[in-house]
Amino acid sequence: MFTSMLGPHTRTILTASVVGITLVFYFTLMSDAYAWSFPFFEWMETTWFGVIGKTWGAAFAFVQTIHLLSLALLGGTVLAAEGRVLGFLLTDVSSKIVIDRCHVLLVWALVILISTGVFMACGVALKVYYLPVFWYKMLALGAGILFHFYVRRPLLRFDLEEINPMIVKMTALASILVWFMVAATGRWIGFSG
Amino acid sequence: MNELIYNFAVWLDDTTYSAMLHESYYMYNWVESTHVLTLMVSLGMLFLIDLRMLGYAFPDVPASKIAERLNVPMLIGFTVMFVTGILLFYAVPVRSSQSVWFRIKMVLLVACAVNAFLFHKRMNESVSTWDVEARAPDRIRFGAWLSLGFWSIVVICGRFIAYDWLDCVRDQPAFIEFLAGCLDGQTRF
Numbered sequence: 175m176f177t178s179m180l181g182p183h184t185r186t187i188l189t190a191s192v193v194g195i196t197l198v199f200y201f202t203l204m205s206d207a208y209a210w211s212f213p214f215f216e217w218m219e220t221t222w223f224g225v226i227g228k229t230w231g232a233a234f235a236f237v238q239t240i241h242l243l244s245l246a247l248l249g250g251t252v253l254a255a256e257g258r259v260l261g262f263l264l265t266d267v268s269s270k271i272v273i274d275r276c277h278v279l280l281v282w283a284l285v286i287l288i289s290t291g292v293f294m295a296c297g298v299a300l301k302v303y304y305l306p307v308f309w310y311k312m313l314a315l316g317a318g319i320l321f322h323f324y325v326r327r328p329l330l331r332f333d334l335e336e337i338n339p340m341i342v343k344m345t346a347l348a349s350i351l352v353w354f355m356v357a358a359t360g361r362w363i364g365f366s367g
Numbered sequence: 368m369n370e371l372i373y374n375f376a377v378w379l380d381d382t383t384y385s386a387m388l389h390e391s392y393y394m395y396n397w398v399e400s401t402h403v404l405t406l407m408v409s410l411g412m413l414f415l416i417d418l419r420m421l422g423y424a425f426p427d428v429p430a431s432k433i434a435e436r437l438n439v440p441m442l443i444g445f446t447v448m449f450v451t452g453i454l455l456f457y458a459v460p461v462r463s464s465q466s467v468w469f470r471i472k473m474v475l476l477v478a479c480a481v482n483a484f485l486f487h488k489r490m491n492e493s494v495s496t497w498d499v500e501a502r503a504p505d506r507i508r509f510g511a512w513l514s515l516g517f518w519s520i521v522v523i524c525g526r527f528i529a530y531d532w533l534d535c536v537r538d539q540p541a542f543i544e545f546l547a548g549c550l551d552g553q554t555r556f
Contacts, residue, residue: 231530231532232527232530232532235523235526235527235529235530236523238526239519239522239523239526242403242406242522242526243410243519243522245406245407246406246407246409246410246411246414246522247410247411247414248407248411249404249406249407249408249411250407250408250410250411250412250413250414250415251411251415252407252411253407253408253411253412253440254411254412254415254437257440263436263437263440264428264432264433264436264437266432266436267425267428267432267436271425271427271428272425272428275424275425275427275428279415279418279424354404357404357407358400358404361400361403361404362400365396
């Protein structure tokens, strides 16, 4: 009922609200939240995931590999879908089919990526707590998920021909960039600390 | 044979650029990051092709179309990975050449190449009869499963190279020393 009051641009308004609230939170309460979250990260290391991750290096490395493989799948789906939108890949296949089929795979990849990511974070919780690049990755991941489900998905439900081509191209480029940022910051965690 | 590989690795290790690459924090990390992140292009495309053959992706798009269109970006990705992989080996040649994981990875890469060749050969021979079907015939699906399995183990081995569990510098069981090609009295690791 509340969402119906917002009219046809519900998702856009909600996304803008979430982004606005996040920015306000970041600039006012972030330092407090950073301190408050410390016990949570301490607790993460005491969980089963944390203990396994810290005790068995091979288990940690194996989960890291699954994380990488799901990242590869996510990257493949993003590049295939955005390549179609930008007009350099699978141009002789309907854009709607490519976008929809890639979306299903992207969701699967994202679920595996987040599950394995939680396991890995538990194993090195206190290390990542002090790493700025970890927080950049979390911001990038949050931005990627919000962008994908609340900006790109609703927009590309329309026929591409009905949308301003510049907006379509900017959306595709933004999608590639945001997921690349997620991957690159993740890689950089390995080099830090 | 192991002595030959070791001597070659030591010679590479003594070259100026190998030391420069290894000691350069940013350059080495850029090369390694490029190697890992290009997985999204190479393996990403490969997964889409294999999953199409298995019926889990693009079931309503002809299989040949997916394989042909995604082949080019996949090969570009593999080329970048190959070049950066050589650079990574060049930066740490002795340890890499005596890593069990690296050796398994190299054998599996050959297996992947043979599998890809047979996969494409069989696909091109018969694709006209099943192109629009959601799932490829058993033989092609078997090739797709093999491809997914081999490449997953390649990534596992690649990740495990970073760990020193089975390095020659540590005391290892005879079997591991044999696999890694450790030499008696070697001075460089």
